[in-house]
Amino acid sequence: MVKHLKRKLIEINAKRIIRGWEHDFRKLSEKKDIKKMEIMPKLDINQLFLVPHADDELLAGYALTCLQKEKLILAYSGLTGLDTRDENKRIRKKEYDKYCSIMQCRTIDLNENNLLNTIISRENINVIYLPSVIDWHPEHRKMNYDLLEALSEEKVSNIRIMWYSVTVPIEYKRRYMVPMTKREHREKYEIFKKVYLSQSCIPLQRFQLQDRLNGLSGGQYSAECLVEIKFSLWKNMVEILKKLEPDKGLVHDFNKLKRKIDSISGIRKKSEKFYEILMETKV
Numbered sequence: 001m002v003k004h005l006k007r008k009l010i011e012i013n014a015k016r017i018i019r020g021w022e023h024d025f026r027k028l029s030e031k032k033d034i035k036k037m038e039i040m041p042k043l044d045i046n047q048l049f050l051v052p053h054a055d056d057e058l059l060a061g062y063a064l065t066c067l068q069k070e071k072l073i074l075a076y077s078g079l080t081g082l083d084t085r086d087e088n089k090r091i092r093k094k095e096y097d098k099y100c101s102i103m104q105c106r107t108i109d110l111n112e113n114n115l116l117n118t119i120i121s122r123e124n125i126n127v128i129y130l131p132s133v134i135d136w137h138p139e140h141r142k143m144n145y146d147l148l149e150a151l152s153e154e155k156v157s158n159i160r161i162m163w164y165s166v167t168v169p170i171e172y173k174r175r176y177m178v179p180m181t182k183r184e185h186r187e188k189y190e191i192f193k194k195v196y197l198s199q200s201c202i203p204l205q206r207f208q209l210q211d212r213l214n215g216l217s218g219g220q221y222s223a224e225c226l227v228e229i230k231f232s233l234w235k236n237m238v239e240i241l242k243k244l245e246p247d248k249g250l251v252h253d254f255n256k257l258k259r260k261i262d263s264i265s266g267i268r269k270k271s272e273k274f275y276e277i278l279m280e281t282k283v
Contacts, residue, residue, distance in 0.1 A: 046124050144234075
């Protein structure tokens with residue numbers, strides 16, 4: 001009886017949250033202020049997409065992978081958050097490999113024998129995609145710290161830094177968008193359901209609605225967004241934020257973003273505020 005009641009309460013709460021998402025989506029999509037965002041071009045240069053966790057590459061970079069496939073390498077870190085069991089790592093890696101096989105994209109495992117700086121140099125990488133530091137997940141921010149360390153001995157004059165978003169949308173006036181048609185948007189999440197069985201608890205509708213809002217804000221059906229950071233600015237941000245880990249100053253505020261991820265509008269407001277702080281006032 002108690003278990004049944006708990007299940008009922010969970011179902012009721014889930015429905016309430018979904019109604020909130022749908023309400024926020026309707027309100028935000030009614031706005032007519034379509035922004036002239038730059039469409040991400042297909043690049044004829046070598047690109048590296050850093051993947052902290054299996055499924056980040058799909059949720060944040062499916063459309064990008066479709067666009068840049070011939071010149072894009074996925075670099076998999078194999079991080080698993082709090083669940084560090086070997087079995088979990090094995091399952092996540094197997095799912096990730098299945099995704100790469102479906103997408104027919106090139107992938108490299110980041111490990112002690114395949115150091116990031118070696119890959120960047122060996123593959124002559126010109127563009128690096130990684131999670132934005134405006135993120136509640138410490139392992140997403142960690143990618144920035146790891147990259148900065150890897151680039152410390154590299155020539156960086158020709159390397160472009162591009163941030164992508166996973167659960168915190170990029171709300172910044174100067175950004176790239178990688179559009180998806182209705183069919184492409186549907187296929188993205190059909191692949192997720194087919195591949196990432198271990199992540200079946202992820203609320204995909206929230207991600208789908210955020211993709212839709214990304215697209216609508218630029219006059220498209222759906223989109224993934226990216227923001228390019230000048231190397232000097234990125235380096236300054238990362239050096240400062242790394243000293244604030246794990247929970248001081250702005251990092252503490254970023255950690256609190258997790259409380260807002262179930263509010264479609266709330267997380268966007270917070271995102272806009274933080275991008276203004278970082279990009280305009282330079283920390």
